[in-house]
Amino acid sequence: MGDEYSDRVGELHARRKKNLAMGGEEKIAKQHERGKLTVRERIDLLFDKDTFVELGLLAKDRDGSDNAPADGVVTGHGEVDGRQAWVIAYDFTVMAGSMGAVGEQFKAARVRELALRYRKPIVWLLDSAGARIQEAAGSTFAGTGWLFADQVVMSGVIPQVAAMLGPCAAGTAYIPGLADFVPMVKGTSSMALGGARLVKAATGEDVTDHDMGGSQVHCYESGVGDNEVETDADCIATVRRFLSYLPSSNTEAPPFVDTGDAADRPVEGLDKIVPVNPRSAYDVRKVVKAVFDRDSWFEIKRTWAKNIVVGFARAGGHAVGIVANQPLQKGGVLDSDAADKAARFIRMCDAFNVPLVYLMDVPGFMVGSQVEKEGIIRHGAKMLYATSEATVPKVTVIMRKAYGAGYYVMNGKGYQPDVIVAWPFAEISVMGPEGAVNIIFNKQVEASDNPEATRAQLVETIRAQINPYLAAGWAMIDDVIDPAETRRVIIKGIAQARDKRIDRPWRKHGNIPV
Amino acid sequence: MTEVKAELVGSVWKVKTAPGAQVAEEDELLILESMKMEIPVTAPCAGTVKEVRVKEGEVVKEGQVLVVLE
Numbered sequence: 116m117g118d119e120y121s122d123r124v125g126e127l128h129a130r131r132k133k134n135l136a137m138g139g140e141e142k143i144a145k146q147h148e149r150g151k152l153t154v155r156e157r158i159d160l161l162f163d164k165d166t167f168v169e170l171g172l173l174a175k176d177r178d179g180s181d182n183a184p185a186d187g188v189v190t191g192h193g194e195v196d197g198r199q200a201w202v203i204a205y206d207f208t209v210m211a212g213s214m215g216a217v218g219e220q221f222k223a224a225r226v227r228e229l230a231l232r233y234r235k236p237i238v239w240l241l242d243s244a245g246a247r248i249q250e251a252a253g254s255t256f257a258g259t260g261w262l263f264a265d266q267v268v269m270s271g272v273i274p275q276v277a278a279m280l281g282p283c284a285a286g287t288a289y290i291p292g293l294a295d296f297v298p299m300v301k302g303t304s305s306m307a308l309g310g311a312r313l314v315k316a317a318t319g320e321d322v323t324d325h326d327m328g329g330s331q332v333h334c335y336e337s338g339v340g341d342n343e344v345e346t347d348a349d350c351i352a353t354v355r356r357f358l359s360y361l362p363s364s365n366t367e368a369p370p371f372v373d374t375g376d377a378a379d380r381p382v383e384g385l386d387k388i389v390p391v392n393p394r395s396a397y398d399v400r401k402v403v404k405a406v407f408d409r410d411s412w413f414e415i416k417r418t419w420a421k422n423i424v425v426g427f428a429r430a431g432g433h434a435v436g437i438v439a440n441q442p443l444q445k446g447g448v449l450d451s452d453a454a455d456k457a458a459r460f461i462r463m464c465d466a467f468n469v470p471l472v473y474l475m476d477v478p479g480f481m482v483g484s485q486v487e488k489e490g491i492i493r494h495g496a497k498m499l500y501a502t503s504e505a506t507v508p509k510v511t512v513i514m515r516k517a518y519g520a521g522y523y524v525m526n527g528k529g530y531q532p533d534v535i536v537a538w539p540f541a542e543i544s545v546m547g548p549e550g551a552v553n554i555i556f557n558k559q560v561e562a563s564d565n566p567e568a569t570r571a572q573l574v575e576t577i578r579a580q581i582n583p584y585l586a587a588g589w590a591m592i593d594d595v596i597d598p599a600e601t602r603r604v605i606i607k608g609i610a611q612a613r614d615k616r617i618d619r620p621w622r623k624h625g626n627i628p629v
Numbered sequence: 630m631t632e633v634k635a636e637l638v639g640s641v642w643k644v645k646t647a648p649g650a651q652v653a654e655e656d657e658l659l660i661l662e663s664m665k666m667e668i669p670v671t672a673p674c675a676g677t678v679k680e681v682r683v684k685e686g687e688v689v690k691e692g693q694v695l696v697v698l699e
Contacts, residue, residue, distance in 0.1 A: 394667045445637050446666025478664040483638050485691050516665070547665045 134172050134184040138208030146208050151281060151303055152347040154189050154206040157240050160351040161202060162193025171222040176215050177250060183209050186218035187243075190226045192235070195358050198370070201230035204240035207281050212243035214287065216250050219262070227265045234364035236274040238354060239290055242281030245310065260286070266293040271466035274361045278354050279340065280347055282324055284310030291339065295463050296415070298353045299330035299340040306333065306340075338419045338452060356413055360427040360434040361467050368468055369434035374408040378431035378606045381599040382406050389598070391540050393515045396442040399424055402474060402514070403437055406602050415460060420452035421445075425460040427469070431606040436464035439474035440525065442515075449521055450481045451494035457524070458497035461505055470508035470609045473532075477521035479546070496628040498524040503531075504625065508612030510605050513537035513583070513592070519545055528591050533615065534608030536594045537583040538601075543592075548577040631674055633696040635689045639663025644685055646696065650678045658696045661689070670695060 137143060137153060146153055152160075158167055169191040176183035187209035192201045203223045205212035214223075230237040251259065269275055270293065277283075277291035279299040283306040291297040291306055299306075307314075307328035314320050314327070326332075333340030344350045362369045388401045404412055407428035414426035421444040428437055438457050440447035464471050480486075480495050502509075502524055511525065511532040522543060526532050537543070545551075552560065552573045563569035586592045596604055642662035646652060652672045659681075661668040676698035683695050 394665065396667065396669060442666065446664050446668045448637065448664045448666070450637075478666050481637060481664065485638060518665070549665075 130173055133181075134174075137184055137206050138210075142208035149303060150346070151207070151242065151300075153208060154204045154240065154242070157280065157347060157351055158189060158193070158202060158204055160348060161238065161240070161354065162195060162200075163197065167191060167193035170225065174217050174222055176210075176247075177217055183215060185209070186215045186222065187212055187247075188214070188218035188222055190222045192226075192229075195236075195355050196370075198235075198358075198363055199233065200236045200238055200358065200363075201226050202238045202240065203227075205243035205281075207242040207244075210244075210247065212281065213245065213247035214243060215247045219259075223262065224265075227262065227269070230273055231265075231269055234273055234366060236276065236358055236361070236363060237269065238276045238278065239294070240278050240280055240351075241283040241287070241290065241304075241306075243284075243287065244282060245285040245287050263289050263293060266290070270295075271365060271462075273364050274358060274467065276354050276357060278350050279304035279306060279330075280350060282306075282310070284324065285313065288328075296354070296357045297333075297340050298342045298344050298350050298357075299334055300347060300350050301330045301343050301345055303347075305329045334416075334418050336419070338416065338456060340419075341416050342414075343418060357427075360413065360429075360469065365466055365468065371432050372429060374411060374429050374432050376408040376411075376429075376431070379603050382602050383599070385598040385601075389514060389540075393540065393542055396446065398443045399439045399441050399447075399474060399476065403428060403439060406474075406605065407435070407437070408432065416456050420450075420456040422447055422450065423453040423457050425457060430470075430472070430602070430609060433606075433609060434469050435605075435609065436460060436469045436471050437474065438471060438525070440477040440521075442476055445481075446478055447476055447516075448478050448481045449495065449498070449524065450486060451489045451491050454480075454491075454494045454498040454524070458501040461498070461501040465501070465505035465507050468507060470510070470612070471505060471526070472605055472609075473509070473511045473526040475511060475513045475517050475522070475525040476515040477518060477525055478516050479519040479521040493628050495520065495524065500625070500627045502526050504627075506615065506617040508533050508609045508615055510608040511535040512596075512601055512605065513541040513543060514598075515540050515542060517541060517543040518547065531617070533612035534604065535592050536596045536604055537586065537592050538598050539583065539595055541583040541586075541595070542581045543583065543586050544581045548574045548581065551577050630679070631676065631698040632694045633658060633670060633673065633698065635661060635670070635691055635693045635695055637661075637663055637668070637691050639668065639689060641683045641685050641687045641689060641695075642667060644681060644683070646678050646681065648678050648680060652676060652678060652698070659683070672698060674698065 174186045187206050189204045275294040276296045277294035288306040305324040305328040311324045330343040334343040411429035424439040424441045509532050556573050560566045560570045583595045587595050639661040643660045646658045653675050656672045657669050679699045680697040
């Protein structure tokens with residue numbers, strides 16, 4: 116009796132041991148050679164020590180063979196800074212992390228179901244050759260694909276992170292496509308709707324997975340990737356950092372962290388950062404770092420659409436989402452990609468109860484034939500839509516320029532800011548004085564004996580009308596502030612709006628101009 | 630050889646370099662004027678200025694080559 120008992124228990128331990136060994140020593144060594152960590156090393160970094168609980172360790176592939184320990188995907192939950200999160204982590208050492216029937220239909224699906232049931236964040240660690248073609252080729256494909264529908268149901272309910280730690284080819288690239296945050300490891304990660312071999316067969320194009328879909332493409336050109344990171348460990352650390360600013364679900368507030376930075380401290384050094392001449396450039400990230408809690412700035416999409424800066428920080432310990440124009444890049448002008456980047460970030464903050472702070476210094480939207488061909492009206496409208504729609508606390512600081520529709524999308528007065536203030540150098544206007552003279556006084560200038568002198572005089576007349584005290588005199592803005600007061604005003608403004616409630620007419624959903 | 634291109638439509642406000650000049654990464658090569666802003670154009674890498682293809686006051690298109698570095 117005793118022997119049978121221990122035999123049976125022993126068999127369990129042997130089965131566990133086999134599957135914990137992943138694809139075996141040789142495959143693990145290869146994984147390390149590529150500069151990558153194994154799936155279990157990654158999970159150890161993702162979760163607080165000894166908090167990981169695995170579900171489905173004993174899974175095999177659909178044929179029950181011994182070739183696919185855990186069917187190539189490790190699933191379960193653990194804690195990130197003491198809060199539960201769920202993981203679906205592909206194991207490249209097992210059949211190149213390919214997605215098999217057991218792993219997808221039972222393991223990954225169960226994680227999606229439970230994460231949503233408990234309203235906890237879900238993290239994909241992606242390192243996979245894609246669908247296991249030997250299982251998926253043929254018309255049983257008809258029954259697949261509902262994972263994306265699940266993701267759409269989760270969207271705006273629980274945070275979704277797709278960490279790119281290796282390839283992510285074919286349809287599975289829609290996992291990051293739908294996720295809230297997509298860090299990419301430089302050199303080893305890639306994503307593409309069709310992998311290199313499929314591309315060759317479909318179109319004849321010769322390209323590698325890396326050249327087609329590495330971080331140098333997605334974090335710099337396409338905007339599909341968010342943050343490029345150097346190593347697997349950096350990537351996982353970035354995931355943990357991202358989650359630290361968000362609540363577990365849309366029914367909670369983001370976690371408060373005591374940063375020890377005084378809420379009422381005057382902001383020092385802005386006079387050295389921001390030139391009074393509105394035509395001169397500066398790095399707005401220096402303003403962000405000076406105003407918000409020390410070491411709390413976490414920038415997102417840093418290397419794409421650099422003319423707008425978005426990211427999280429803390430204001431008196433509370434998480435905030437920052438949208439700031441960047442005069443250092445393209446003069447801070449808004450274009451299609453900048454509007455797209457800002458709109459998506461604003462909607463994420465609004466979905467997850469993160470207050471928004473707009474730091475405005477915008478010469479307007481880019482104009483001209485090039486941007487019209489791109490559909491800038493359609494892209495700009497996304498940002499207009501997102502800012503209007505957002506009902507989280509919203510604070511607007513007009514630092515220098517606030518021109519045209521740029522003023523609107525940066526949460527101008529018409530977009531229900533809880534507090535809107537300006538610095539003394541602020542220029543709020545539909546357009547600059549030169550443009551206004553060209554339009555309003557064109558005939559007068561042409562008829563003048565000295566057109567240039569007349570033009571200059573008219574420009575000065577209009578310039579005098581562009582000052583923040585005119586807007587403050589009409590009480591269209593709440594105050595003009597000393598830049599040193601910016602931190603206190605933002606923190607007080609968010610606190611003022613904590614019990615904010617905005618009721619709007621019932622609708623199924625709006626029709627955002629995507 | 631590295632071509633430095635205009636990131637947006639604008640006019641050349643100031644040229645701050647000349648053929649033969651040695652430049653370091655991030656050095657200002659010229660300043661464009663567009664959308665009420667002075668927009669500095671900097672060297673993407675260190676090198677020698679081989680050509681300056683624009684002059685002050687000239688209107689440039691997005692993607693137009695401004696300076697060639699070697």
